[in-house]
Amino acid sequence: MDRDVVIGIDPHKTSWYAAVVDSRHQLLGELRVQASRDGYRELRRLARRWPGIRWAIEGSNGLGRPLTQRLIDDGIIVVDVPSKLSSRVRQLATGHGRKTDQVDARSVAVAALTGADRQHRQDDQADTLRLLSEHRDELVRRRTQIINRLHVLLSHLLDGGAPGSLTADRAAALLGRIRRAQGARATRRVLAVDLVAEIRHLDRKIATAEQRVSDALSDSEPTLLQLPGVGPILAARIIGRVGSLDRFPSANHFASYCGTAPIEVSSGDVTRHRLSRAGDRQLNHAVHLIALSQVRCHPPARTYYQRRRAAGKGHREAMRCLKRRLAAVIYRHLTADQRGPTPTAG
Secondary structure: OOOOEEEEEEEOOOEEEEEEEEOOOOEEEEEEEEOOHHHHHHHHHHHOOOOOOEEEEEOOOOOOHHHHHHHHHOOOOEEEEOHHHHHHHHHHHHOOOOOOHHHHHHHHHHHHHHOOOOEOOOOHHHHHHHHHHHHHHHHHHHHHHHHHHHHHHHHHHOOOOOOOOOOHHHHHHHHHOOOOOOHHHHHHHHHHHHHHHHHHHHHHHHHHHHHHHHHHHHOOOOHHHHOOOOOHHHHHHHHHHHOOHHHOOOHHHHHHHHOOOOEEOOEOOEOOEEOOOOOOHHHHHHHHHHHHHHHHHOHHHHHHHHHHHHOOOOHHHHHHHHHHHHHHHHHHHHHHHHOOOOOOOO
16 A cells, blocks of 8 residues: 555544545545444445555544444554644644534544554553543532532521531531521522532532542552642542553653643743643643642642742742642653552652
8 A cells, every 4th residue: 555544533422424534635535424333334344445544533532432442342553633633733724713524534534644643542440540530520510519509598598698618517507597487588498408418419429439439549559649649539530531651752741741841932032931721631730739739738849849939930830840840750650550660759
């Protein structure tokens, strides 16, 4: 075969759109199929027309996961194309951000042809931790929403409202003081009681979810837990979102993926760096939480932070420096867990 051919897939919940593109970025074929076993067979028949064809899927750990799993089970290598990368290819090719399934699938294929090979790697432990940590985070978000609704109701029922740190027990005690309520006030009290019951229910589910995370981590005992500021929840989030380290050639690549590598915006004789908005934002948030914890409770990190401040950097700049340093430490721990000896806790 004298030219490289890629089949790019734009996955959806109920359908898959495929575009076949060659090394000259010419469209050779396209097809929409249902996200089902029959649709998978249709895609395989389309791909057989080009021996040696490569498969590229946008978000192979997201909506593209079912198709990715089928291909891997059949021994087919899959290239993972991040949605941000295919979006940039689309904007460069079309000059605008408008989306269609055909354009999206073609952009996925072109990104696989021109970008670095990000072969999808299966990691059952990482997938398990990602599912468990995301489930726990969703429960926490729902609890926060209910707490906010309860605050609104209590602000109409109590003089001065409720305290900022509100628990189910504290809310129940406050509602117990309201004995005589009529009309809309009585309705608000009934609704508030229902919300307290929902909070208690979510508290139990969150506790169960956190126990499942701890049990899943105990099977592997990651050295990441040795890092000050890292508990089971943050460790599960980091391991789950990072997956296999094979796609990160160095700690610098990992820092870029975390969004902790600052971007240079120098002009003339002035050298400056700004915050990077790229990378995995949830992973960046996890690193930020570790940095906040270490500045408060870990002397070496606090000393480093204070040294950056003494050098003339503001709080945010000093925190960015610490986060960049933490990204390298986290990379060493993950590398030790997957490849080599145990590092020291940084």
